[in-house]
Amino acid sequence: MSSDATPVPYTDPLSFGQRVQLLRTRRGMSRVVLAGLVGRSSSWVKQVERGEIQTPKLGMILRIAEALRVRDLSELTGDQSSLPVGLFVGPGHERLPAVAAVINAFPSWGAGDREASPAAHLRARVARAWAARHSAPNHRDVLGALLPALIQDAQLAVRQAESGAQRRAAQSVLAEVYALAQFFLAYQPEPALLWRVTERGMMAAQESGDPHAIGVAAWLAAQAHRDSGPAHYEAADAVVSDTLRYLEPLLPGAATPVLAITGALRFEAAYTAARRGDAGTAWGHWDKAREVADRLPGGYYHPVTSFSRPVMGAHAVTVAVELRAGGEAVRQAAAADASVIPSRPRRARHRIEQARGYRLDGQMEAALATLESAFEAAPETIRYNGYARGIVLEGTEAKSPDRRRRAAALAVRIGILAA
Template identity: 50%
Template sequence: MPPPPTVGQRIRMLRLRRGMSQEVLAGLVGKSVSWMKGVESGRLQSQPRLSILLLLAEALQVRDLSELTGSRSVPVRMFGGPGHAALASVRDAINATPLAVGIPQGTVQPLSVLRGRLDAAWRTRHTSPDHRTALARLLPDLLRDAQLAVHLRQGDERRRANALLAQTYGLTQMYVAYQPAQELVWRVADRALTAAQESGDPLALSCAVWFLVQAHRESGDYTAARSINEQAMAALEPHLSEGGVDLLAMWGALTFELGFTAARAGDAGEAWMHWDEAGRVADRLPGDYYQPWTSFSRVIMKAHAVTVAVELRQGGESARQAGNAESVPIPSRPRRGRHLIEVARAHHLRRDQPAVLGALQLAQQAAPETVMYNGFARRMALELAESGPSHLRTQARDLADEIGLTV
């Protein structure tokens, strides 16, 4: 019998399967290319620490650590958070599509009423610390009634109903993201795009594409994310002059997504170029404007700068941007929580552990359910609780307990 593959050989096999270079994978886990070569070749004898294995697992889309180590079976979902308590009911609502046979069950409402309910649901998401729990109470009925509105209408009203359904699916993706249900993310993203195309509404289409780009990038398919993004922007550009402020904001949001994807791929020049272009679009928006679907606004650009620097593993730049943006007044609680997690990641690059803990505590205060389901936050909290400075461990363990980690 041949000897079992080493950790390094397993990493190399999984990396090649993903079509990823050593340079890209090393950048995603914050290590040098020489370190990655040493691990894969076996020149470095010691196994990577748990925190690094978890970063590798995320980058390589691994479900269980045993795929990397050959032993110690630990589901990676432990570090992405448990499934939300209401996930099953939301899944049922996503799957329950009205059929043409028989009389569909649900509430047939004017589209203006559905529009008001959807807008109220977005406001609930942004203002609630427990935003997933709050959305779970609204989504099943909203999905059912939006699907029914499309089913029972024709002509212009059907197109308007499809635009509402596409945006309802976008809100649903906000709920199912970071849950142990990747199939739902793709189902919702695909249905949103179909409904948006049926609507013929450039705003609905841009919204659906924005969510689809997220799904492709989070799966590691940067080529598809960029291609879809660019195709959508080419289709939207002719409508910008008469599209209003919301479509202009979507143009800015999609411009930044090109930069985000480039940062994930390690292309610093392209990432910062698109961030700068998005900033010029944001400057054309009203000062108090904040888009509910994408958070695009003037105020979000400083937060986006932190994300770009962190994804590029630029330690000094990420710390500088975090200093500029740590208290930026983002009106959405979950988006503010996510931004503070990015600030914590910036401090983590500089190994400033007290600052990491402080940023995570602020994120927990802003949006506990954002922290609970964020893999980066959970890994940093676990690392601090297990191996951080002794004077920080009590606070770190309290935080780990709050977000459902067993230390």
């Protein structure tokens, strides 16, 4: 999901260190936590903030940007011409204006509405949209083309529902359409729009009374909170724990999708704990998620979260990476089989997590090679992923000419450097 993209209103001149301190405190992050995230000591961070040591090289600046989740490197450097690259917010998809227009439009309640499609018909369209997303290399383009009509039609179905049962069914479909929209809006330069859709999805799911819809909406809301920074980790945990308390009593005899979304929520708890640096809690939640995955049918793959047996290996890589354990991340990457992940964007995301692990372990050549594989699987996943963009840019400043050329070629392919 995108980070809080509101620029910090600095008054120049401020040093690099002062900017780091302001952004760190704004995030509610201690020096100890920032130091752990960038692989240095808290005293080193203190020296940087006080200006007692020189501004770090680009590679370390990118790591600090990643840890603080700033919108643009200029927020750290103060130089508007020094790589104004939105690391965690993509450049904006060409279909974003059309999707935003439908989301922002106030739905008409007039009598001139056309007849709404039945909820079952809409649900079939949503299922086809998920399938198309998983199979398409340019999945945002696919979703961006489908979403305007899907959003309008799902809203219309809710408005025209004639009974409580029809309305609940329509709200369940609408909640899933908003989930599709959240996948499209992730890493786009519209954080307010993302939150608007997140909240609407939660409301539609609650109105539906559908346990699966409620679980999916909570899963997405937890990600939105977590990606807003350390000050919001508790909110992410609260969403997950409250929803698990609701879902877990329903599991005996529950349909497979409800079981799967419960496992996906368990992993979200692991993810947040890992980002907090709590290894024991993170791996404990991962173990519980794996127990749920083992109860799923062998070939099952949850259409929204990708939760399944095969994806647990990829999830293990993510936990290790977020814990900044490079060696463990590489070990988990070697054990995980990406080829069994059927979703192209999820497979690309796994490759990006592998690349992060290689970078943490000092294996930059392997990191770049893995990102090339991610590009082949789903170009739009790497193009809009801040971690991938950061690793590629770091590679363009490498001492090795071969590595610089390789990174520059990839940077051109994903659109962050001109040809």
